[in-house]
Amino acid sequence: MIIIGKNPVKEALKSETTITKLYIQKGIHDMENIVSIAKDRKIRIDFTDKNYLDKMSEFAKHQGLIAVAEEFKYSSLEVIKQYAQDKGESLFLLVLDGVEDPHNLGSILRVAECSGVHGVIIPKHRACTVTETAVKVSAGASNYVKVCMVTNINDTLRQLSDDFVNIYCADMDGKSMYDLHMTGDVAIVIGGEGSGVKPLTRKLCDGVASIDMFGNINSLNASVACGIIAYEVVRQRKISK
Numbered sequence: 001m002i003i004i005g006k007n008p009v010k011e012a013l014k015s016e017t018t019i020t021k022l023y024i025q026k027g028i029h030d031m032e033n034i035v036s037i038a039k040d041r042k043i044r045i046d047f048t049d050k051n052y053l054d055k056m057s058e059f060a061k062h063q064g065l066i067a068v069a070e071e072f073k074y075s076s077l078e079v080i081k082q083y084a085q086d087k088g089e090s091l092f093l094l095v096l097d098g099v100e101d102p103h104n105l106g107s108i109l110r111v112a113e114c115s116g117v118h119g120v121i122i123p124k125h126r127a128c129t130v131t132e133t134a135v136k137v138s139a140g141a142s143n144y145v146k147v148c149m150v151t152n153i154n155d156t157l158r159q160l161s162d163d164f165v166n167i168y169c170a171d172m173d174g175k176s177m178y179d180l181h182m183t184g185d186v187a188i189v190i191g192g193e194g195s196g197v198k199p200l201t202r203k204l205c206d207g208v209a210s211i212d213m214f215g216n217i218n219s220l221n222a223s224v225a226c227g228i229i230a231y232e233v234v235r236q237r238k239i240s241k
Contacts, residue, residue: 001068001069001070001071001072001132001135002056002057002066002067002068002069002132003017003019003066003067003068003069003132003135003136004057004060004061004062004065004066004132004136005060005061005062005063005065005136006034006063006064006065007139007140008135008136008138008139008140008142009022009034009065009066009067010034010140011139011140011141011143011144012067012069012140012143013034013037013038013041013067014143015140015143015144016143017069017070017143018069018070019038019041019043019067019068019069020043020044020068020069020070021043021044021045021046021067021068022034022038022043022044022045022046022065022066022067022068023046023048023052023053023056023065023066023067023068024045024046024047024048024064024065025047025048025049025050025053025062025064025065026047026048026049028064028065031064031065034065050064053066060136072129072130072135072142072147074130074147074148074149075119075146075147075148076148077119077121077148077150077156077159079146079148080093080118080119080146080148081118081163083118083119083146084118084119087118089116089118090183090184090185090186090237091118091165091185091186091187092115092116092117092118092185092186092233093117093118093119093120093121093160093165093186093187093188094108094111094112094117094119094120094121094187094188094190094226094230095120095121095153095156095157095167095187095188095189095190096108096120096121096122096123096127096189096190096192097123097153097169097189097190097191097192097197097198097201098123098126098127098191098192098195098198099122099127099128099190099191099192099193099222100126100127100128100192100193101128101193101222102128102131102133102134102137103133103134103137103223104128104193104221104222104223105122105128105130105131105134105137106133106134106135106136106137106138106139106141106142107137107138107223107224107226107227108120108190108222108223108226109130109134109138109141109142109145109147110137110138110139110141111223111226111227111230112141112145112230113138113141113144113145114141115227115230115231115233115234116234117145117230118146119145119146119147119148120145120146120147120148121147121148121149121150121153121156121187122147122148122149122150123149123150123151123152123153124149124150124151125151127192129149130142130147153201154200154201154204157187157189157201157204157205158204160187161204161206163185164185165185165186165187166182166184166185166186166187166206166207167186167187167189167204167205167206167207168180168182168186168187168188168189168205168206168207168208168209168229169188169189169190169191169197169201169202169205169207169208169209170188170189170190170191170197170208170209170210170211170225170226170229171191171196171197171202171208171209171210172196172210172213172218172219173208173210174207174208174209174210175207175208175209175210176209176210176212177209177210177211177212177228177229177232178212178232180207180209181236182209182232182233182236183233183236183237183240186233188209188226188229188230188233189201189205190222190225190226190229191222192222193222209229209232211225211228211229
């Protein structure tokens with residue numbers, strides 16, 4: 001996997017991501033600290049020209065810096081549960097029901113990292129995985145957010161329900177998120193672009209959370225909706241303490 005751009009690479013260097021090589025554009029400034037860290041970690045550095053980096057990144061905005069890293073390492077659900085327990089916090093999960101756009105996934109990972117989500121669950125099939133594009137869009141959040149890939153989302157929701165986790169899905173025709181009590185152990189299900197949350201998945205949820213709309217457009221991008229509901233969970237947790 002390649003990591004593109006200054007901020008994503010900096011975050012990868014700060015985290016436990018295993019980087020095998022750095023490509024730095026010749027003559028570019030403000031790379032001294034990155035070079036120093038790379039040398040301390042014995043990471044191979046290749047100073048090259050802009051055209052080579054353009055080809056590597058398919059002309060994305062690499063800002064003169066690309067890292068080659070090991071493939072993304074997924075976590076298990078048990079590891080995520082233990083992570084929340086070790087922090088002494090109620091479990092907070094995002095469950096993605098068929099999000100296919102890597103830009104949306106990257107944005108959701110960024111929301112997850114900023115809002116204190118303990119883990120993001122994605123399906124193995126018919127959905128976006130943590131790709132290079134998702135990593136770049138996450139702006140470094142992918143280095144810190146635990147992502148669990150499961151074979152069947154509905155089986156995972158049944159397991160969470162058995163563990164007394166409150167499950168809410170986001171949909172337009174639900175109850176206002178302000179009227180739901182999203183405290184304690186919570187999982188928020190976000191549907192895929194266009195199709196939304198699947199009917200069977202919706203039936204497995206304890207409630208349906210809708211975002212109040214006041215304009216002429218009655219839907220939001222998946223990552224935007226995710227951010228709004230995630231921070232409503234944060235708000236409710238804060239006032240319930």
